[in-house]
Amino acid sequence: MDIDRKAFLDSLGGAEAASKMDAESRADALEHRMMEELNTAIALKHGGHPVPDPGKYPTAAQVEAQIETRPFRAGAGFLMVPRSGGNVKRLPPMPENPTLIDFFKLRFTDTAYHTMQSANLAMKNGMSEEIILACLLHDVAQELIRTDHGWWGAQLFEPYVSEKVAFAIRYHQALRYYADPSVGYEYPDLYRQLFGVDYTPPPYIEATYQMVRKHKWYMEPRMVAVNDLYAFDPNVVVTIESFLDIIGRHFKQPKEGLGNDGSPVAHMWRTIIRPDQPL
Numbered sequence: 001m002d003i004d005r006k007a008f009l010d011s012l013g014g015a016e017a018a019s020k021m022d023a024e025s026r027a028d029a030l031e032h033r034m035m036e037e038l039n040t041a042i043a044l045k046h047g048g049h050p051v052p053d054p055g056k057y058p059t060a061a062q063v064e065a066q067i068e069t070r071p072f073r074a075g076a077g078f079l080m081v082p083r084s085g086g087n088v089k090r091l092p093p094m095p096e097n098p099t100l101i102d103f104f105k106l107r108f109t110d111t112a113y114h115t116m117q118s119a120n121l122a123m124k125n126g127m128s129e130e131i132i133l134a135c136l137l138h139d140v141a142q143e144l145i146r147t148d149h150g151w152w153g154a155q156l157f158e159p160y161v162s163e164k165v166a167f168a169i170r171y172h173q174a175l176r177y178y179a180d181p182s183v184g185y186e187y188p189d190l191y192r193q194l195f196g197v198d199y200t201p202p203p204y205i206e207a208t209y210q211m212v213r214k215h216k217w218y219m220e221p222r223m224v225a226v227n228d229l230y231a232f233d234p235n236v237v238v239t240i241e242s243f244l245d246i247i248g249r250h251f252k253q254p255k256e257g258l259g260n261d262g263s264p265v266a267h268m269w270r271t272i273i274r275p276d277q278p279l
């Protein structure tokens with residue numbers, strides 16, 4: 001990774017201040033800086049989010065003004081409009097009867113990293129297998145479309161998972177905006193960056209939150225929000241293989257393959273398989 005030397009020295013208080021530091025402190029500072037830059041690079045690659053900078057949150061009006069600075073709409077899925085710039089790449093072919101694992105390996109490339117880190121955290125925190133599965137699946141619909149991704153995601157998975165898992169996926173999106181100190185969940189800094197520091201969610205999100213808050217399954221989506229992890233930990237390498245048993249027990253893989261199974265959402269899977277198809 002290339003480090004911007006001047007920016008690094010500036011962060012230490014300038015070249016002179018840096019020269020007065022002992023070698024070990026300077027090495028620590030460099031390591032810290034590299035982690036930060038790696039976090040930014042990973043965050044941009046996996047989800048397109050900038051790492052929030054508390055000193056520079058935009059206002060909701062400034063976020064609104066950014067719309068016409070981009071050649072795409074923010075709701076466009078990562079598979080459809082990559083955020084890394086340049087042309088899209090030819091996608092690897094999918095097997096004839098694709099499984100959820102195949103989608104993780106060949107299509108969910110921008111979101112799987114984040115969801116696997118979240119599911120791994122949920123596992124470490126001793127969550128139920130259904131919550132771990134919900135964490136693993138909670139954001140992958142953002143490959144297709146980002147707007148209302150909780151609802152899109154729940155619909156994409158509903159025929160293959162329990163009602164509780166679909167509930168957790170659908171409503172994690174609304175709960176993300178509301179703190180719950182009883183489980184240590186705070187409003188995310190990322191949202192101040194993404195939506196603006198003075199943003200208030202629209203009425204349907206507020207009404208959904210009020211409904212879910214009183215629901216007997218409230219803790220299911222809440223635990224997805226609690227384990228929703230944006231930070232990159234370079235010491236944690238997570239692969240889909242860690243979740244094969246849970247997927248095997250809780251995901252009803254159709255034998256014809258996702259997209260070929262005639263379910264009400266098969267077309268959504270086919271679109272993910274062939275996003276280059278014009279019609």
Ligand SMILES: [Fe+2]
Nearest residue numbers: 138139172173
């Ligand atoms: Fe989400």
Ligand SMILES: [Fe+2]
Nearest residue numbers: 138139228229
């Ligand atoms: Fe997430």
